[in-house]
Amino acid sequence: MADIGIDIGGQTSKVVDEFAEQPWDYVITVCDAANEACPVFPKKSSRLHWSFEDPSHASGSEDQRLDLFRRVRDQLKRRITDWIGTQ
Numbered sequence: 001m002a003d004i005g006i007d008i009g010g011q012t013s014k015v016v017d018e019f020a021e022q023p024w025d026y027v028i029t030v031c032d033a034a035n036e037a038c039p040v041f042p043k044k045s046s047r048l049h050w051s052f053e054d055p056s057h058a059s060g061s062e063d064q065r066l067d068l069f070r071r072v073r074d075q076l077k078r079r080i081t082d083w084i085g086t087q
Helices: 032-037 062-086
Strands: 026-029 046-049
16 A cells, blocks of 8 residues: 555554444445455445455465555555445
8 A cells, every 4th residue: 555655554454343333324345255254234334345356365476466466456446436436
């Protein structure tokens, strides 16, 4: 993310259960495993699934794995930008 000027150094992984009771307009899953394992959110929300390759399963050299992370990052950015444009 630093490649595109975004500092995520202070971010941490979170457990989805801590958000389940909060109201969300949208719940968006971005990989097939997350879509299958996504819990039911009891508050009203629209659920969307955008299927992207999971870069955590990347193999090959460090450069090849990094390329996959960057490619998926850029695909996500385009998808989010396009989706926001329709809202």
